[in-house]
Amino acid sequence: MTQDYDFRYRIIRAGDAETSGGDRPAEMIKKLWRSLLDVAIPCAGGEEIKIDGFKLLNNRDVLHGIFDVVSRSGTSRAADRGEEVIPRREGSPCFQNIHSTALYEPRIHLIKQLLETVLALVDLEKDGSTVDIDGFRLKNPGHWTVPSACDPAEIFEYAGSRCNCDCVFCYLKGEPSLPSLDFPRRTAAEEMEEIRTRLKYFSPQMKRSLFPGPGSTCEVLAHPHILEVLAELRLKTGSPFRLITNGASLAPEMISALAGLAPVYLDVSLNSASPLRRQRLMRDRKPEVAINALPLLKSARIPYSVVIVPWPLESEEEMLADLEGTVAYAAEHGAHLVQVSLPGYSRYFSRGGIFERDSLWRSLVSRVRELRKKYRYPIVVMPGIFEEFVSRPVKNAPEVIGVIKNSPAHFAGVRPGDIIGSIGGLVVRNRPQARDILSIFQQSDTKGLNMAVRREDRDLTLAVDLEQWTYPYSQVTDTHLGVVFMGTGLRVGYLERLKELIADHRAKEVLFLSSALVKPVFEQLLRQSFLFAGGQVSVQVAVPENRFFGGNIFMGDLLLVEDFIDCINEYVQKRKRKPDLVVIPSSPFNLSGWGRDLSGRCHLDIERTVGIPVEVLPCQTIYD
Structure with missing residues (x-):
């Protein structure tokens, strides 16, 4: 049996100047509390409680504040030293990036903080001599398995460490100085050691795998050992391999090899x-x-989508003409669908404006809508909620915008523009409902169902045969019987949980923080819901600005803790009073399940900083 990969993490010891003066043992306990409260919530009698200080048993007259100083970068990062990336010396062991690890497994980050806090006060010895250490490693990776959906991407994404293209619009250009986005540079052999260790603990049967990490963000198919990785992974799971690729590696030999690893979707x-x-x-x-x-x-017979990032190189007209040519080519050669990703850039990518976002995005959406009709082909806009924002007065409707060729929906006669009224006898009122019901039927043993749709001014009932389909549709990789929607939509059930949070706090004035795109959908749901009728509770909706990333970025899922703090403080300054409760959708913190934003900062820092009760409303990421 091969030896497990060594997951190593660097620790930075404080100098004497940093540890002199003050009550250092008390400071040690304070730092330990800070670290623990970023990964665990205290409870009493089964109820969650919030603490902000402690007393030592030998002097209960003194209250020590845990969060007396909360930096703009957050408590978890303020407690860290050595933020800079330390170059790796040739022949030295490779340390994992502790900051990216903290996004997905903050308990390892906690170990680092515990060690550094203790080593600020003591030296370690062996046989009477001081031992100077600079890191630690996990003793047994098997102790670090976690519940998992066991998506194959959890394994092969670690091969995406190199790229064979250099896209002018790549978001990695001018990447912000976030330690969590730095990746260790390793040889292909070192990467394979980690991948094989992750494969060892990857158990679809037990629904467990090794703690996740950010993987890598480049071209998976460019890795010299990728086919070996996929072959070993196929022995462990029959789930589809969904691979994102720039296409530069898709030579005939690669395509033939991928076909032998079916099911695969590109x-x-x-x-x-x-x-x-x-x-x-x-x-x-x-x-x-x-x-x-x-x-x-x-x-x-490998199903695939074609992704297009329309970027105005010479002019908008040239970009739009090329968009149509690429859509036509994709349709001619049987692409499953076309995804048009609306372009954007951060302030780190460009200090000046490259294009006016709103105008360009509207032009692209308008052209996509024309191309759908012209080619009768499923084309989705990412983010789909922008298309809804600019083109649909009624949001969240179960409207069909495309149909996958040769799918059950296609053979049943479902058309773009149809509004779904019921599926298999189940009434449909909004888009999330339609998606959920179609997904359930697709995964069931049902052989056929009736779908009621509203087409222009007619009500129709269509018979859907779930067994009638062929390429490019696939029962394994498709999820909605071939129906394509304008994104996920917003679930009405979120309002029920919001009502519960408000009741728990007995709040009368609530500040809800949303994105510019979700705001009109959310406000429509509020108006339609009986839960907030009567005016007993005032729910004000504000939109934080994406100040950290800047540029023309305005997606809610890319907001950081500091963006929310700024928005709340500005709201209070303008209103001259504090709301009773602030509610934030969980999507900016959904990355790992540990409630952290992309910088690794815990969302609990928002309440600690603004001094107002803050609740996170569980919701799905809707960036599609």
Whole structure:
């Protein structure tokens, strides 16, 4: 049996100047409390309680505040030293990035903080001599398995450490100085050691796997050992491999190998069917490889989507014309669907404006709507909620915007523009309901069902045969019988939980923080819901600004803790009073289940800083 990969983490010892003066033992306990309260919530009698201080048993007259100083960067990072990335010396062991680890497994970060706090006061010895240590490793990775959906991407994403293109719009360009986004540079052999260890503890039967990490964000298929990884992974799971690729590695040999690992689904970032434009957009030295891959994928019966990031190189007109040409090429060669990802950039990418976001996005949405009609082809906009924002006065409707070719919905005669009224006798009132019901039927043993739709001014009942389908539709990779919607939508059930939170706090004035795109949908749900009728509770909706990322970024899921703090403080300054309760959707903190934003900062710091009760409303990420 191969030896497990060593998960190593660096520790930084404080100098003498940092540890002199004051009540250092009390400071040690304070830091330990801070660290613990970022991963655990105290309870009494089964009820959660919030604490902000402690007393030592030998002097109960003195109250020590735990969060007396909360830095803008957050308690968890303020307690850290050595934020800078320390270059790796040749031949030295590779340390994992503790900050990215803290996003997904903060208990390892807690160990680092405990060790550094203790080592600020004591030296370790062995045989009478001081031992100087600079890190620690996990003794047994098997102790660090966690409940998991066991998505195959949990394994192969660790192969995405290199890229064979250099896209002009890549979000990694000008990446902000977030320690959590730094990745250790390792050899392919070192990466394989970690991947094999993760494979060892990957158990779809037990629904457990090794603690997750951020993986890597580059081209998975460019890794020299990727086919070996996928072959070993296929022995462990029959789940589909959904691979995101720029297409530069999709030579005939690679496509043939992937076909042998079915079921496989590819999201191909083609971006342009023009070799010249693709070369300029992506710095792809052989653009014809990806372009020629589409008919080969169709021949190999590998379902795939085509992803396009429309970027105005010369002009908006040139970009829109190329968008149509690429959509036509994708439709000709049997793409499952086309995804148009609306372009954006942070302030780290460009200090000046590259394009006016709202105008460009509206032009793209308008052209996509034209192309859907012209090619009768499913084209989705990402984020879909923007299309709804600019084109639908009524939000959250169960409207069909596309149908996958050769799917049960396609053969049943479902058309774009249909409004679903019921599925299998179950009444549908909104988009999340429609998606859920279709997904349940798709996974069931049901062979057929009736779907009631409203088409223009007619009510129709369509018979859907769940066993009638062929490529590019797939029962394994599709989820809604071939019906394509305008994103996920907002669940009405969120309002019930919101009402419970308000009642728990007996709040009369509530500040709800939303994104600019979700705000009109949320306000529509509030108006329609009987839960908030009567006016006994005032729910004010505010939109935090994406100040950290800046640029033209305005997605709620990219907001950081500091963005929420700024918004709340400005709201209070403007209103001259504090709300009784602040409620924030959980989606910016959904990355790992530990309530952290992309910087690794815990959402609990919001309440600690603003001094107002803050609750996080559990919800799904709706960036689609």
